[in-house]
Amino acid sequence: MKKLILLFAGLCQASLFAFADADKPSAPVVAPGTVSAGGAAIVWDKPDNYSNITRYHVLLNGKDIAVTSRCNYRFTGLKPSASYTCAVKAESKGGKLSAAGTTAKFSTLQQGKTLNVVNFGAKGDDATLNTKAIQKAIDECPAGGTVLIPAGTFLSGALYLKSHMTLEVAKGGVLKGSTHEADYLPFYNNRFEGWEMKTYASLINAGVMNHNGGYAVEQLSIRGEGTIRGGGTPLAKEMIDKAGLRGRGRLFCLMNCKDVELQGLNIENSPCWTIHYIYSKGVTCHDLNIVSTAHNGDGLDPDSSDDSYIFNCTFSTGDDCIAIKSGKNPEGYTIGKPTRNVRITDCDFVKGHGISIGSEMSGGVSGVLVRDCKAGPLLHGMQIKGTKDRGGYVKDVTVMDCALQQITIFSAVNYNNDGAAAPVLPTFENFTFKNIDLTGASGKEPAIDINGFKDPQHKLKDAVFGGIKLADNAKVSVKDAENVSFSDVKTVNGGKPVYDVKDSEKVLN
Known part of the structure; x- marks a missing residue:
């Protein structure tokens, strides 16, 4: 009997720990490139059981310092050259706190020198071309230092950043790209x-492209409360006239970079x-407002790059918001450098x-998570796209807790x-769409529109849709797919959508 009681007690204790673990958020991760002399940004995942969770408590060195409804937080006002631990607790609707998840550790950087571009001859009069003055400040910036664009409108051509520096645009400051194509010469490889x-250079450039690997620039931060504004359509027209559509530069182009932060800015x-970042690793883009009306005016393009963290950003663009x-x-197939973990x-x-x-x-492309996002009337919504000529693959994509x-x-x-x-033909497989409004x-068109490839060996496969809410009379189209399931997919009145399934196998609804 005593053995049975001890066994039962052990089982109860194991189940309690399992329940507690399911209620705890994951250990926070310090987002790449975000550690500075005065702060850092962290992200974490929701608990396994999160339907009853209302917000999160952020702990720094064991003290509860903030609450947030989001799964990210930015520390500010920290001491330079200091070590910190952080953790996160989840709070339920009843006010109950979970145990803290595993802690994360980070150490802030030394306080570096700040170089104001005005002291290098730059003028914020929206007329003077300041390329040489700003570039001189960048070139002379010591490791750990900051090049500051203060209040005013500072006109510039192409600028080239380097490792272990910060480019900061202060509140009221505008770094404005010239509208003349000659200010973005010489052409460079990208x-x-x-x-x-x-192509032409971009306004903000970092790194040198090398698909064989290695990193040309590391630990770079571009941040502030100000604005980085490109040359827009006038510049695009000049570039197209001289070098065609594909000869244009971007606004930002980062190549073979590692641990980069873009934070806080209005970018337009x-x-x-x-x-656009290429062959890079550990790029964090957060708290940005990105506005573009240009032809091919994508907002953010991770390209053959690993470990992207994109959060708290707003997009209004003339093309894909993120591609x-x-x-x-x-x-692309022969170079074979995938984009992973976005x-x-x-x-x-x-x-x-x-x-x-x-x-x-x-x-x-693999390992993509889209969560807690809201999308307005985008032309194609959340989309996965390619052609039979591409080769490669898209797999392991999860979209959760979004309004699309x-x-x-x-x-x-x-x-x-x-x-x-x-x-070879491409492969599309292993997609999860869960808790989507x-x-x-x-x-007018199917709310869910799935089109795989005609080849029997390359049909889209292994897609799961669960907890999807649809408008009345919504349509779901599935074509050239295999092993696609729909569970708890209902219209607002509790009915099923209209399914149109063609040339597909093992479609469950």
């Missing part, structure tokens, strides 16, 4: 629309894609074509498909 090529008026890429057709959370997508994976995905207006998977986009095909869908 990648655009999936191909490596020479790009001549092309807004923020996750990895090269195009035979070149975390997109707590973002607001106001206007644009989509929250997109592709269309250039020939090097592969459409989910689309395209296998035959009608643009950017010139050039030879990759030697699609009640704002227009109803």
Whole structure:
């Protein structure tokens, strides 16, 4: 009997620990590139059982210092050259706190020197071209230092950043790109629309492209409460006239960079894609407001890069808000550098074509999480796109706890498909869509539109849809797919949507 009682007690204790673990948020992760002399940003995942969770308590060195409804937090006002531990507790609707998750540790950096560009001859009069003065400040910035753009409008051409520095645009400050193409010469090697090529430089440049690996720039921060504004359509027209559509620079182009932070800024008026990073690792973009009306005016393009953290950002763009890429057709497939581990959370997508994976995905894309995001009337909603010529793969994509207006998977986009095909067909597989509000869908097109590839060996496969809310009379289209399941997928009145299933196997609804 005593043995039975002890066994029962042990089982109860194990189940209690299991329940507690399920209620705890994950250990926080210090977002790459965000540690400075005075702060750092952390992210974490919700508990396994999160339906009753209302907010989170952030602990620093064991003290409860803040509460937040989001799964991220930015520490400010910390001491330089100091060590800290942090953890997170979850709070339920009844006010009960979970145990803290595992702690994370970080050490702030030394306080570096600040170089005001005005002291190098720059003038914030919206007329003087300050490229040389600002670049001189960058070149002379010591390790750990900051180049400051103060209040005023500072006109500039292409700038080239380096490792272990911060470019800060102060409140009331504007770093404004020139509208003249000559201010972005000479041409340099980068990648655009999936191909490596020479183009104009961007306003903000860092690194040197090398698909064989290595990092040219490390520990770079671009931040502030001010604005970085590109040359927009006038600049784009000049670049197109001289070098064609694919000759344009971007607003930001980061190549072979590691541990980079973009934080706090208003970013607007790009001549092309807004923020593009290639062959990089550990790029964190947070608390940004990105506005673009340009042709091909993507907001943010992670390209053959690992470990992206994108949170608390607002997008209003003339093309894809985010487009996750990895090269195009035979070149992208042969280089074979995938984009992996992209975390997109707590973002607001106001206007644009989509929250997109592709269309250039020939090097592969995997490990994408989109969570706690809200999207307005985007042209294609949350979309995964490519063509049969791409090669490569898109797999292990999870979209959860979002308000969207459409989910689309395209296998035959009608643009950017010139050039030879990759030697194999692409693979689309292992997608999870859970707890999605699609009640704002227009109803003109399917709210969920899945199109795989015709080849029997390359049909879209292993997709799970659960806890999806749809508008009345909503439609779901499934074509050329295998092993797709729909559970708890209902309209606002509790009915089932209209399913249109063609050339597919093992579709459960």
